Amino acid sequence: MDDRNSFYRLGKVNRRTLMMGAAAGAATLAMPAVLRAQAAPTLVTSIRSLSNPYHAVWKQGAEAFAKSVGLEHVTLVSEGNSEKGIADIKAMLAKTGGNMVLNSDPNDTPDARPIVEATVGAGAFVVTQWNKPADLHPKDFTPNYVSHIEFDGIASGKQIAEILFKAIGGSGGIVALGGMISTTAAIERKKGLDEALAANPNIKLLDFQVANWKSTEAFDLTSNLLTRFGDEIKGIWAANDDMGVGALEALRAEGLAGKVPIVGVDGIKSAVDAVRAGEFAATVTSDPFWQGGMGLAIPLAAKTGKIDVATLPPENREFYGTAVLIAQDNVEEYYKNNIDSQPVIDWTDLWGRVTGPIRT
Structure with a gap:
């Protein structure tokens, strides 16, 4: 049944009910509740x-x-x-x-x-x-x-960290950009990073800074971190793509775009473009x-x-829900199906x- 038509039919029933209620007298008092319940x-x-x-x-x-x-x-x-x-x-x-x-x-x-x-x-x-x-x-x-x-923020944070560690050869220093510290996603993704660091002792976390999910804050923080640590920074972990893109702009200003890999989460277009260009090692999308x-x-x-x-x-x-990793091996297919064209989703598949x- 077409939902739009069903709502239109409900609207017609409401008007007939209202006319009948007016004639019946006492039933009129109940009409507003009925109308609210059945209107679109x-x-x-x-x-x-x-x-x-x-x-x-x-x-x-x-x-x-x-x-x-x-x-x-x-x-x-x-x-x-x-x-x-x-x-x-x-x-x-x-x-x-x-x-x-x-x-x-x-x-x-x-x-x-x-x-x-x-x-x-x-x-x-x-x-x-x-x-x-x-x-x-x-x-x-x-x-x-x-x-x-x-x-699952822990799984995503750990997954992108492991990809970053591999991209820098399994050793060296990284910096990390976190989201709003009171939000579930930021807390869990940081836990995932911590788990990956614990399992990879040759990776050194030079600094962790909170950029509140914002590219502008990430740009400023990354610029400062580059000044502070210089070429000690081999990779950048970002809790979301918008911060990752801000970090990328800071790298670009120093001629380091594509030389210092970045990872993030969300699968936004600019991050997917960066994966295609070899500037991001990966991103994860929750769609x-x-x-x-x-x-x-x-x-x-x-x-x-x-x-x-x-x-x-x-x-x-x-x-x-289901998260999807976007990396070099699947980025072109993802771009074609989700950015070049609007995704096709079965909205009746509530739990798929x-x-x-x-x-x-």
Whole structure:
């Protein structure tokens, strides 16, 4: 059944019901609740910043899904301000009367609780991604808090570190750029780096600096690190691609692009271009296009009754999604299928990329 047509049919039923209710008298009082329950919901995405290429692709995925089901889509941007992010969501809940589904990447880990509580309290449905407190669980807010999605940051951080170590010949000094220290992804990716370092004693971590996921901060920090350590720096580990690209620009300013390998996470276009050019050794993508669309598809399926949230297994409530390594051996194929053209995703395959439950 075409979702768009089903929502249109619901709208027609509402108008007939309203006319019948007006004639019946007492039933009229119940009409607003019925209308809210059956009207087409609004799809809402809440992310940190569209200036970040990763979140820009996330928005594209959300819009592609919204178009596929014929629903209105609204993007809320916190610009790294937790209070703004939470306030904007509450305002949208009020505007829609709770008739919405939300895909939220909370700006910071503590933000997830007020976002979930406000959404559930309004009767809306929500999926969170990346950041939430360890004691906040979808099962405690069934059915409205449908799922939480992460990607195994420890595995990704360790994988790219090992590739970097191999690229510099198994020994030498590296520097590392971390994300916001209070976010799950930054914490886990740093743990992965630490595990790789512990297993490779010939690699020396010269310095670890926090660049808060931003290319501008990474550029400045890398420039300073190059001045400080000079040719001791054989490679650069970055917790996300945007910081990696900032580091690359700092290397380019010193004529070192392609001579000092970089690794990152996210699979943004500029990083994939750098892999193709031999300036990045690798990147790992969680596929933000998929995240943007599937983070709406799952709660919409719950709201419309296509899935019964109460019967979902634990691995569908809090799960790791599938991450993909992009390196020299597969970069051209990835570029063709994901950058040269819009990815083709089956939005009805809600659980096809589940790799397992999140570690507790």
